[in-house]
Amino acid sequence: MVMKKVDSNELNLLSMEVILHSGNARSFVFQAVNKASEGDFDQADSLMQEANKQVVIAHKAQTSTLQKEAEGIEIPYSPLFGHAQDTLMTIKTEINLMKEIIKIYKKLKV
Numbered sequence: 832m833v834m835k836k837v838d839s840n841e842l843n844l845l846s847m848e849v850i851l852h853s854g855n856a857r858s859f860v861f862q863a864v865n866k867a868s869e870g871d872f873d874q875a876d877s878l879m880q881e882a883n884k885q886v887v888i889a890h891k892a893q894t895s896t897l898q899k900e901a902e903g904i905e906i907p908y909s910p911l912f913g914h915a916q917d918t919l920m921t922i923k924t925e926i927n928l929m930k931e932i933i934k935i936y937k938k939l940k941v
Contacts (some may be wrong), residue, residue: 836904863882917931
């Protein structure tokens, strides 16, 4: 029996999708914090929503790959995919931290 395997080019494209959307999310998050520091909380909240949308796209791409592995489809080792997962995990942490920073700005009413 031949085990199914994800094509490495497909995995590279998926990895780049995760990195792209994670990077977009990071950009929105830091723009949001800058807006909060200026007292523009409506814009900050809007930018955080955009960041969350980008993370959802990245997360779905990552999850689709992990689901394939759970189904018994071989996923080749890929440093690029590992980097993509690290990038996604990092931005998810940054989003949580920046939410708290924005709360502090709101309390201070900059």
